[in-house]
Every structure is written in structure tokens, then in C-alpha cells.
Amino acid sequence: MRAAEGDEDSFAVLVQRHNRSLLALARGMLGNPQDAEEAVQDAFVSAWRRLPEYRHSAEFSTWMYRITINRCLTMRRRRRPPPLPLDTVAEPATGDARSQPARSAEQDAATEALSRALAELDAGQRICWILRELQGLPYNEIAHVTRTSEQTVRGRLFRARRSLQEAMGPWR
Amino acid sequence: MALDDPQARPSEPPDADGPRTSPIDAGVPPFAGDEVLPCGRLLSRVWEQARDAAPVADPHTVTCPHCREAVEGLATVNAAAQALRAEDPPGLQALADRVMNVVRAEIRLGRLLPLADPDRELRIAESAAAKVLRQAADLVPGVRAATCRLVPAGEGADVRVTMALAAALDRPLPDRVDQVRQSVLDSAGRDLGLAVTAVDITVVDVLESWPPLGPGDPTGGGT
Numbered sequence: 555m556r557a558a559e560g561d562e563d564s565f566a567v568l569v570q571r572h573n574r575s576l577l578a579l580a581r582g583m584l585g586n587p588q589d590a591e592e593a594v595q596d597a598f599v600s601a602w603r604r605l606p607e608y609r610h611s612a613e614f615s616t617w618m619y620r621i622t623i624n625r626c627l628t629m630r631r632r633r634r635p636p637p638l639p640l641d642t643v644a645e646p647a648t649g650d651a652r653s654q655p656a657r658s659a660e661q662d663a664a665t666e667a668l669s670r671a672l673a674e675l676d677a678g679q680r681i682c683w684i685l686r687e688l689q690g691l692p693y694n695e696i697a698h699v700t701r702t703s704e705q706t707v708r709g710r711l712f713r714a715r716r717s718l719q720e721a722m723g724p725w726r
Numbered sequence: 727m728a729l730d731d732p733q734a735r736p737s738e739p740p741d742a743d744g745p746r747t748s749p750i751d752a753g754v755p756p757f758a759g760d761e762v763l764p765c766g767r768l769l770s771r772v773w774e775q776a777r778d779a780a781p782v783a784d785p786h787t788v789t790c791p792h793c794r795e796a797v798e799g800l801a802t803v804n805a806a807a808q809a810l811r812a813e814d815p816p817g818l819q820a821l822a823d824r825v826m827n828v829v830r831a832e833i834r835l836g837r838l839l840p841l842a843d844p845d846r847e848l849r850i851a852e853s854a855a856a857k858v859l860r861q862a863a864d865l866v867p868g869v870r871a872a873t874c875r876l877v878p879a880g881e882g883a884d885v886r887v888t889m890a891l892a893a894a895l896d897r898p899l900p901d902r903v904d905q906v907r908q909s910v911l912d913s914a915g916r917d918l919g920l921a922v923t924a925v926d927i928t929v930v931d932v933l934e935s936w937p938p939l940g941p942g943d944p945t946g947g948g949t
Contacts, residue, residue, distance in 0.1 A: 562829050569822045577815045591821055598825040600847055603838070628845055661809055668806035687777075687807045709757040712770040715800060716759060722802045 565605075569598055572615060575689055576622045582684040583626040585673045593629055597622040612698070619699045623681055630677075664722070671721030679714035682707050763792040772796045777804075839876055840883040842921035852876050855918055859887060862913035866905045868894035868936050879923050887914070887925045894936030903927050 573594060580590035580597075601608075601621050608617060672680055681700055685691045686707075693704045700707065756762075761769040767790070775787055776797040787793040832838055838849035852875070860871035872890045879886040887910060893902050907925045914922040 562826065562833060565829060566822070566826050569825050573818055573822050573825075574815065577818065577821065578811075578813075581815060582810070587815065587817075590815075591817060595821060595825055595828075596847065599828050599832075602825075602829050602832070603849075632845065661805075664802065664806045665809045665813075668803065668810060688811055708770070708774065712757045712773065713759060715773055715803065718803045719800055722806065 565602060568614060572618055573598070575615075576618060578688050579619065579622055579684055580626050582669070582672055582688055583623070583677075583680060584629060585669050589629060590626075593625045594622060597625045600625070616695065616699050619685070623699070627677060667722060667724075668718065671718050674721065675714055675717055678702075679710045679717070682710040683714035683718070686711055763796060765790045765792045767793055769796055773800060776800070839878060839885050839920065841919045842883045843919060848919075850918060850920070855914075855920060858917055859889070859910050859913060862909045862917075863889060863891055863906045866902065866909050868896060868902060868933060869906055870933055871906075872930060876920075883921050884923045885914075885920050887922050888928075889925060890928045890930045892931035892933045893929050894933040896936060899929060903929065 576594045576597065577590055580593040581587060584590050584593060597618065601618060604621075608614075672683070675683065678700070682696055685696045685699060686693075691699070693707050696707045697704045756768050757770050763769060763772065765786075767786075772787060772793045773796065775784060787797070832849075835851040835853070837852040839852055839855060841848040841850060855876055856874040859876075860874045863869055863871035863874075870892045872892060874890075875888045876885050877888070878884070889906070889910065891906065893899060906927060910925050911922055914920040
């Protein structure tokens, strides 16, 4: 991998390739877009600095998932007051030309409710759920990213689903 | 990606009474808080199957009212998750640009050293840190720093300083070198926040013009 040898153009390609999924991951973990962008930016810069340490034993994406997750966990520990005051919740993504064709207000609210419920989950469960449900990673890869067994991943997923189902009860 | 909405039911009718798996999914250990449905299936397995496998793969789950109910219980979560997946985060290009601006700036700055604040991953350019530490050495009377290099020491944020300097000979060199070392360590911690583990000092030259001549004292000598 040429980026590991300090080729910034190769690194730019990697950033383009992975920033969407990492941003979704960070968004799920942190619950708000500003913090998520900060976390992903920090994760990429950190990865650039640590490229000489990057051994090809893991996929670059797995390595990046780990760095991003650690970054998000650090940010959550240092975090300011609880997330998402209610009146800012429904604000749509600022004037992005590619934003979705009008989603119903009810669906927006349900999505927000899911984000909030996600924020309440234990970090291990939240990570597994996001990697599985939002990123579509197979169990073995989630186990690899989180350095646990597939059985642990599946147990966390089950408990995450259970908690989310309860939290989303009022929306049924 | 097996991320299709599980609510999408198969259009073809399932095989009437396909082979039933034994009650309480044989060989599958239940997870803490798991539940055995009245049909004998584990709730965790039913949810997994609904997300991971094509529904036709197991006819039982299509016909069994308990399994159906269990899967429908997750429908709200799945629908909201699908909406989350579909959200295209704004500012992707701006984010990539910011990352690459930082990367290119670091390439221009040369080697960066970690500050002793691992949570924030702050860095300082070696050249900037060296300038501050040379000034700290110069604060010691009878000393002029020549070169200063900083290198990471081992894992973490530890840094080792190597300095070459010129010193006057009006006092024993070991005392003066100790003073320089202390001044450099103090400045590294106080002014920069660097975790310096060692300061290696080499005296490479003698400072002849010491003590300096006072401006109003053409004959030389101290005041």
C-alpha cells in the first residue's frame, strides 16, 4: 500500500473510499453530526500518522473502524452535557443538494428516536449493532474489529435489538 | 449486504410443512435474556434469521405465527435503521478536504512529536519544539545552544532530546550542563507539554566571550 510509504495521493483515495461508512459509524456512536465529523477527521489524521505502524495483517477498513471507534469512545468520555436538545432534533441536513426526497415527519422522528435509543446502549452493544445493521459487516469481521468472538458479537446484537425494540415500543 | 428489509415477505408460498427443526434450536446456546418462543425457537435465532437469511431458507419462520410476531416486533427498529442507512451525510467532500489539508500541512512541517496528552493526540513540529528548547538552554548564563533534535522514545508520548552547545569555562562544566538539562526539562513540561524522558547534552564548543562586555565598560570585566 503506497499510502503507507507516505504517498498522500494514495491516502486521499483511501479517505474518499471510507469516509462515508466511517461517518455513519461515528454518527451512530455519537448521535450528532458535528461530533461525528470531528471524530472521523481525527481518526483519519491519526491513521495517517500511524501508517508506518499499519501492518497488513488487517484490512485497512478494519483498522480504520478500530481507530474511529476508539476516537468516538474517547470523545464520549470527555463529552459535554447530554446530546440533542429536542428543538434541534428535527433540523434537516443543512441545504445538502443530495438530501432525501421529503421523508415524513413521523419517520424523521422515529429515526431520531432510534438514534437516541442507540445512545443509551452499552458501548459494546452499540458498536456491534451499528456495524451489523448500518454497515452490513458479517459477524466474523465485527468480531475482528471489536477483538471478541463471534458468539459475543451475536449476544451483544441480540441484547441491542432487545433494548432498541423496547425503546421503540411507542412507535409501533 | 444482507440489509434488505425483513418485512419484505417472500412472494412464493412456503413448502407446506418443511422439515421442522427440533424445539429449542439444537446446539445453539441461548444468550443472556434470550427467550424460547411457544414454538420452541429461540427469539435470538429468529431475529438473526430474519436479518441474515432469505426467509424461504426456513419455511417454519414464514408459517409460524410466533416467529412472525417476533419478527414484526422488530419492524419499527428495522424501518428506522433503514432510514438511518439511507441518510447521506452532508459534507463528505468537505471532510475529505479537511483531512487532506492536515495531512499535507504535516508533510510540509516535517516530523511531528506527540504532546503528553494522549486523549487529544496533539502534536508539535520538531522544529518548533527545538526552537523553544534552544531558548531554554540559552537562559543559562554562559551557554549557547547549537543544535537540538527531538525523537520519539518508545511507544506513547515520550520524547528524547539531544542537544549540542557551547559553554563558557568560568565554572565547572558538569554544573552548567545540569543547569541546562533542568532548564530544558522545565521548559518542555511547562511551555510545550512534552514528556521528555532524557536530555543528552554534548558540549561541542567553548564560549570565549564570557562574561560578555558591558556596554559602558570598555575595559571588560564584570560589574
